[in-house]
Amino acid sequence: MRYLSSIFFLIPIFLLACSQSIKKNEPLFVESRKDNKDTVWAKYEVKTVDRLLSISIEKEPAISVYGGWKDWKKDATGFFRTEKVDDRWWIIDPDGYPYIHRAVVAFNPGKSEKQKEVFDKKYGSIAHWADTESKMLKDYGFNGTGAWTNVDAVRDMDQPLVYTIIVSPMGAYKKDHLKKFGGKYEEAGWQGYRFDLAMVFDKEFDKYVKEAIEPIAKYKDDKYLLGYFTDNELPWVFDALDRHLLKLGEKEQGHITAKKWLRERKGKDISVNEITDADRAAFTAFYFDTYMQKVTHALRQADPNHMYLGCRFNQDKNKQELTNPEIFKVAGKYMDIVSINHYRKWEPDQECLNKWGEWADKPFLITEWYTKAEDSGLPNNTGAGWLVHTQHDRGLFYQNFTIGLLQNKNCVGWHWFKYMDNDPDDLTTDPSNRDSNKGVVDRYFNPYTPLLDQMKEVNVQTYHLIKYFDKK
Structure with missing residues (x-):
């Protein structure tokens, strides 16, 4: 009788375990809209750590003081660097341990x-x-901060998060350039650049490069600094050659340089109608290379110890930078890591990720991405992130997206945009960030715990997940 009682006692436990196993085998979906203009909620499948059936949830791995994985070790140089090991790109931390940077952007109080x-x-x-807040981030598995962080506050901590710095020479020059030319022309770029052109050929730009970059010398010995970004989402349009010739005045330096470049390429003067796509692609390389030369020379002079993390590519339409191999080839000459603000995708496109690694022969870092939820109480009208119902759904989106990134051997980390929701009543903020749920904490510093709980599941298993994917 006692034997039968034991069996009857175990049956519910067995059935519960079976039902949980079946649930984990079933696909999981999240309802989402691409933005507020999209009126239809659609279901999208998500991958989560507990649904990767071949992986058991392991205890958190031993990590270095920086957040590196103490599973194996390479040469310790005292600063962060990159290395390709067994066909996978890694950041190597100052002590020589492999490292994936998991950060939040704009670690700043409102x-x-x-x-x-x-x-x-x-x-x-x-x-x-x-x-307080860095401890909170570490408790949820983050090990760093992204662009627009309060760097002084981070550096003053006893055990800082691994941080990044952004300097904006072209952004600063744009303001003065528009003062000179603004209002004279009807067209303006989506980032406010005149004719969607970065004025890299202007001699005046060189002064702004020097002024923006020289001050970084004070960071050159800091082991907790990952590296530098220059500018953000500059317009590297495919038809830049046409725009330099047709939009700029004949006496402007950009027009003169483009005309000279085309004459030397063709051996004679030709009309804009005779320009081919091969010409356009070649010019984007020359155009982008000019920017790269100027900023990287200044960076290496001011700080030879830290990595250059690029200029935060963003656009993928009409053969712009994310689909232009010539841009990536140039990036690979100068950048240690290619930074990409990756929007408009429910999950990473592995074909694109592979192409970025192939074209640049460098690893990439996803430096902006997010989703926003209805339950935040915010209107969610602005911004490029997807819209979901709840903070828990945001967390599932995070798991699905980061698992896709970890599957790719060219990815060395990601930066969630961002630490804190803006206050919609603060009209001094960037309009593109003003009324949307992007933070891991709300506008009054309250953490979105359901989101952070889901984030932690991937964050603390990052290195185990890489081991799992690389064995498949």
Whole structure:
């Protein structure tokens, strides 16, 4: 009888285990819209750590002080670098351990009047905020910060997060360039660049490169610095040659340089109608190379120890940079890691990821991406991220996207955009970020725990997941 009782006691446990196993075998879907203009909610499948049936949830791996994986070791140089090991790209941390950078962008407290009031009550000082919030991020498996971070606050911590710095020479020059030419022309770029052109050929730009980059010398000995970005989402349009010749005045330096380049390529003057796509592709390489030469020369002079993380590519339409092999070939000559702000995809396109690695022969870092949820109470009208119902759904999106990144041997990390929701009442913020749910904390510093719980599952298993994928 006692034997039968034991059997009857075990049956529910067995059935529960079976039902859980069946559930994990079933596809999991999240309802989403690409943006608020899309009126139809559609179901998208997501991959999660617990649904990778061949992997058991392992205990968190031993990590270095920087967040590197103490599974194997390469040469320790005292600074972050990259190395390709067994056909997979890695960041190597200052102690020589393999490392994947998992960061949040804009690690900064909000600046609206209400946010300042909450900040003062909750933290009292920037140092206490940085210590408290960096511990929170580490508890959820993050090991770094992305662009537009309060670098001084991070550096003052006893155990800093691995941080990045962004400098914006072209962004600064754009303002003065538009003061000179703005209003005279009807067209303006989506980032405010005149005719969607970065004015790399202007001699005046060189002064801005020097002014923006020289000050970074003070960071050159900091082991917690991953590297530098220059500018953000510059317009590397495929028809840049046509625009230089047709849009710019004949006495402008960009027009003169483009005309000279085309004459030397063709051996004679030709009309714009005779320009081929091969000419356009070659000019994008020359055009982008000019920018790269100027900024990397200045970076290496000011700080020879740290990596150049690129200029945060973004556009993939009409043969722009993310689909232009010539741009990536140039990037590979100068960048240590290619930075990409990756929007408009539910999950990474492995074919694209492979092409980026092949074209540049360098690893890439996803430096902006996010999704936003209805339950945040925000209107979610602005921004490029997908829209889902809940914070839990945001977390599932995170798992699905990062698992796709980890499958690819060219990826060395990702930066979630961003740390904190903006206050919609603060009209000094960038309009593209103002009213949408992008943060891991809300506008009053309250963490989105259902989101962070799902993020942690991937973050703490990152190195085990890589081992799993590389054995398949």
